[in-house]
Amino acid sequence: MRKSVPACVSAVMKLLAIGAFAVSLPWQALADDVTPPQVPPDIQVEAGNKAFLVGHASGTQNYICLPTATGGFAFTLFTPQATLLSDDDKQVTTHFFSPNPDPADKGAIRATWEHSRDGSTVWASVVKPSSDSNFVAKDAIPWVLLAKAGVQEGPTGGDTLTATSFVQRVNTHGGVAPPTGCSSLADVGAKAFVPYTADYFFYKDLSAN
Secondary structure (H helix, E strand, O other): OOOOOOHHHHHHHHHHHHHHHHHHOOHHHHHOOOOOOOOOHHHOOOOOEEEEEEEEEEEEEEEEEEEOOOOOEEEEEEEEEEEEEOOOOOEEEEEEEEEOOOHHHOOOEEEEEEEOOOOOEEEEEEEEEEOOOOOOOOOOOOEEEEEEEEEEOOOOOOOHHHHEEEEEEEEEEEOOOOOOOOOOHHHOOOEEEEEEEEEEEEEEEHHHO
16 A cells, blocks of 8 residues: 655655756746836836846946047046846856947947856947936946847857846946046056946846747
8 A cells, every 4th residue: 555645744845846946947037036126217127128137246447548529638438347246146247348249330339248157248338327316326336227239149059148128237336437647648548447336137128028
């Protein structure tokens, strides 16, 4: 006669099965459970898009001193250099500037995120920045809404970031160009690497699925 399994053992077995299923789920499926942030009205993502990935960035905003069109001198951003981590401190992407390979963009230098696991990449252009004091910390770089300008699969077909439609940079701290060190011809070419942190939310267009 087949013996019945005690209720407590059965419950444990069910929990183990659920845990095993969660571990076996594709990483992207787990990443889709993302709550979008509260943001200023002017950088809200349009309806029909859903946040599917978030990364917590730590790095630098990198500036170079250059002449301005008005005859002065100013620090100009030439690239960010940051690593984005998940909530459990696993690396999600790297962030920098690079040429967009989409021919329609004619090689423009764009904000770039490369996925750390599958090598997929998204390039995005600024839609609008916000320095709304109700959201943006004092002495922090603006929050920004960016729109996809180009995407590319990873070397082995990875496509996590190819679904991106918009990116939001929020919860910024630091990163502002130095107020001194770029005021004369002698300063041209000087560089400043300014530490910053931020959160980046990646959205996908639900109608494209």
